[in-house]
Amino acid sequence: MIETIVFDVGETITRDDRYWASWADWLDIPRHTLSALVGAVVAQGRDNADALRLARPGIDVAAEYHAREAAGRGEHLDESDLYDDVRPALSSLRDLGTRVIIAGNQTSRAGELLRGLDLPADLVVTSGEWGVAKPQPEFFQRVLEVAQAAPRRTLYVGDHPVNDTFPAKAAGLRTAHIRRGPWGHLWADDPKVMEASDWRIDSLTQLTTLIEG
Incomplete structure (x- = not known):
């Protein structure tokens, strides 16, 4: 589970x-x-x-x-930058009692902006705030610390094989590769990605069915 x-x-x-x-x-x-x-x-x-x-x-x-x-032309994030399935998917997962964390390779400023969007997540953190970035194993050690669950009961969802799928798998986590963005589409059918992915998804809303199953 x-x-x-x-x-x-x-x-x-x-x-x-x-x-x-x-x-x-x-x-x-x-x-x-x-x-x-x-x-x-x-x-x-x-x-x-x-x-x-x-x-x-x-x-x-x-x-x-x-x-x-x-120059006042730095990072910016608002609701329009979110994929449409983000809020409904994260909300549904939390309703099921799943702990939801957002943790990626972003700057400290991006972390502030993401938290300002008030997403339905238990924790939002970035590599800039942790001082360690994917695909380093230390990043996924930090992920497991905040996950508050065993590796096999923790799922990492991402689009990038080298930064997400492969190192998360190596750390003992379950993995879901999402066919989204250039990396997600380009590498979706790569045999190594398919082998390293416990699940392959096209939308975050599919995760609810996976959890319920």
Whole structure:
């Protein structure tokens, strides 16, 4: 029986559309160009920040991030950034008595913004706040600490095989790979992803049926 479900953030809970569009606008390049570069690095299994480095060779991503924040053009999240199934799915899971946690590779600022949305979750935390990021094993050790459940009774849901599915499985957690966003769609039918996933889903609302079953 699954007692705790932990959710990734980008392309699991939130759309990344605004994130990449804001970077394209900041770097003064067409949004479609940056979107295509993101797709290219995804297909190559590279870090998504490499798309920014391709767009602007030599860019200091951290310095540009802080420059955006200082200019009032930094991170932003509101209700429109959530996938439509997030609130109903999380609410239904909590009604079933499931502990709901959101924990992904995001900045501390993103954690503040997510908590400001008052999502139906018991805990919202980010890698920036923990000081450790996926796919490091220490991240999933922290996940198990806050899950308050045994590894086999804890389910991690995410779209990215390297950051979510594989390391969560290696940590002993149950896994659900969601076909959502570029990573989720590209790797959904990969044999290694299929083998590492206890479940494969297209919507978060499917989790309620899994828990009830």
